[in-house]
Amino acid sequence: MRTNNGTGPAIRPILRLYLAGDAPAARRALECRKRIIAAAAEPLDIEIIDILEMPADAETAGILATPTLSDETVTPPRRLIGDISNTSQVLDYFGYRKKDATT
């Protein structure tokens, strides 16, 4: 589990969000992405990968399902598939602190 506690080089953490086009589920996932970034205690980037436009990326990463939120900086990649609307749960799963929790 990652804990970005300020020591070491300052890497801006990146997650990837794989989704398919602009289906309702994809749009919901994009909303969630915004809320997750806003809720994170540290700066957090979530890269969007539309697998319909970049199927080769889906192939490389071995993505079967969408939406998938993936941390590919660890081996094996840590992934959350499906519903990512529970912001606290998502941040907790990937080992990030939430703003509120820091106080």
Add this chain to the structure above:
Amino acid sequence: MTITEVSAVDPVLERVKTGIEAFDDLVMGGLPRGRTTIVGGTPGSGKTVFATQFLAHGITDLQESGVFVTFEESPDEIEVNMASFGWDIRRWREQNKLVFIDASPRDRDELVVGDFDLAGLLARILHAVRAAKAKRLVLDSLTQLFDHFVADPTTVRRELLRIAAALKKEGLTVLMTAERNSEYGEITRHRIEEFVADNVVILRNALDKERRRRTIEVLKMRGSRHVEGEVPITLVENHGLVAVPLSSLRLEQQSSTKRVTSGNAELDRMTSGGLFRDSVTLVSGATGTGKTLLVTNFLAGGVAAGERALLIGYEESRGQLFRNARGWGVNFETMEAEGRLKVISLYPEAQSLPDHLLTIRELVKEFKPDRLAVDSLSALERIAPDTGFREFLISLTSFIKQHEIAGLCTATNKSLIGGQSASEQHISTLTDSIILLRYIQEGDMMNRGLMVLKMRGSEHDKHIHRFTIDGKGMHLGEPFGGAPDVFGDAAIVAPTA
């Protein structure tokens, strides 16, 4: 009359050959193009081989590229495992004729929450299909996909339906494999066949009397006819799966009226001129009654008449067969040296019956004999369950007739006197002629008797003739005077006064 009355559905469905020899015949030429077929089977039944062969045939023979979606083994594992069938998967991958989508279980750290879709999988498939301009697609196996998302079978089901529809729109001929829990039970786990498949094929690998028996069955072909029932199938090195169909064999071989010698002038007289060119004759008798001698005469008679003769022995080694022949004044060595005779000795237990059948077919194709002797069927019967043996006999006799070969098979009786062997029961309706060899007691003498029990399409001598065997072979003599019971337990002739 309108055009719509022409009700033949078959011709409108273009066929995609699978390359599984004889299977395509079962489904009227191949799998319908643009449709989805489920291949179900227990672990080890040959699903992946079937699927790979389907792609391999497209690539090597029909210039149709393929995409292989693997949920189970990794592409490299498949490459290695399929190499023994002579498929150069690595080269095809390099030439972009075969593209893998690796969806095999990787090391993963994954959590599934709530609803999701399999758009990722579909996008990858379509990407690969376009890249390779593929016509054929394999998904192996769907069961693994269900296991991956084990908590959400309903979602997987819904998504598979969507994927199947999208693939159909692409005009792809799709083959999906699915696992079965038992050989005779529900068709597939998760009942996949019910919602995505146009066609259902089942591979079986059943244990029957301590032996594996592989079969293939076409369960359903939407909008098309197919041959019903299980058909033996076998895995052949450098080849893949080969079906050995029986029911597709029609009794369409012509009946020849041409006679060939049995190799014994007296027996030719008893059969009103010899055996028919394309007939199968069964010689049945207890051990030591002279079956192998009759076979030897049959072969030598053919060779003397300028024919090519093939002997497949399951009881004795080549050495023994040659020595026997020499003892009856027949020189097999010379005949073989002249290329007129081929003697093959096989150990029955060495392979399964379908494999034996394939071996015989290969030998016949290679050597092109005019006559063929099999000595003995009883030895083969030991290794097979009843149903399997009957199927084998049907295939063998049809094959012999189709090739217009004169066939002679032997069957050994279990008891020394009288009685019937099981192979006799099976084969008696399939063969054209039956010759019985029997021990017959006369007073305190044990003599041998020969009779032609049946000869389809011909008159024949109905007497039981006594015969003797010496260094020159078999000598048929006069009929027995009394009335020995050749079927009962006591073939005894009352001494004639």
